[in-house]
Amino acid sequence: MENDSFYEKVYWVVRQVPAGRVTTYGAIAAFLGTKGSSRVVGYAMGASVHVLPRVPAHRVVNRTGLLTGKQRFGSPHLMQQLLENEGIVVEDDQIKNFKEVFWDPATELILP
DNA sequence: TAATTGACATAAC
DNA sequence: TGTTATGCCAATT
Structure with a gap:
């Protein structure tokens, strides 16, 4: 619906996440300036399935590296497979080398 | 319009 | 050290 909403910002950042890397809701929220909207980031991801291009929401996890969403x-195992396909080690919906694959937009993302 | 929810985060106990 | 409680911002009902 709204193309200029807070969601678009979230989608943009998530799309900048390189393959084999993951980020957290809090990192995205903080990067957007609204540190407390970490929940809204996850909420936006829920709507990302209706957004084109498809947002790699499987690269977004909570701060513990747990695949919450x-x-x-549609398929819980699909998210884990996608992450493993990118070289991310996931065990029991939990990213093992989370800190190694963690991608911080405020640090590694370069704005145009 | 107001109240509640939510794929989280952080602080306290 | 592990669990509980509160806060954050935006969307939904």
Whole structure:
């Protein structure tokens, strides 16, 4: 619906996440300036399935590296497979080398 | 319009 | 050290 809403910002950042890397809701929210809107980031991801191009929401996890919203992908195992396909080690919906694959937009993302 | 929810985060106990 | 409680911002009902 709204193309200029807070969601678009979230989608943009998530799309900048390189393959094999993951980020957290809090990192995205903080990057957008609204540190407390970490929940809204996850909410936006829930609507990302209606947005084109498809947002790699499988690269977005909570601060513990747990694949919380896997169910939103339609297939819980699909999210884990996608991450493993990108070289990310996931065990029991938990990213093992989370800190190694963690991608901080405020640090590694370069704005145009 | 107001109240509640939510794929989180942080502080306190 | 593990669990509980409160806060954050935006969207939904």
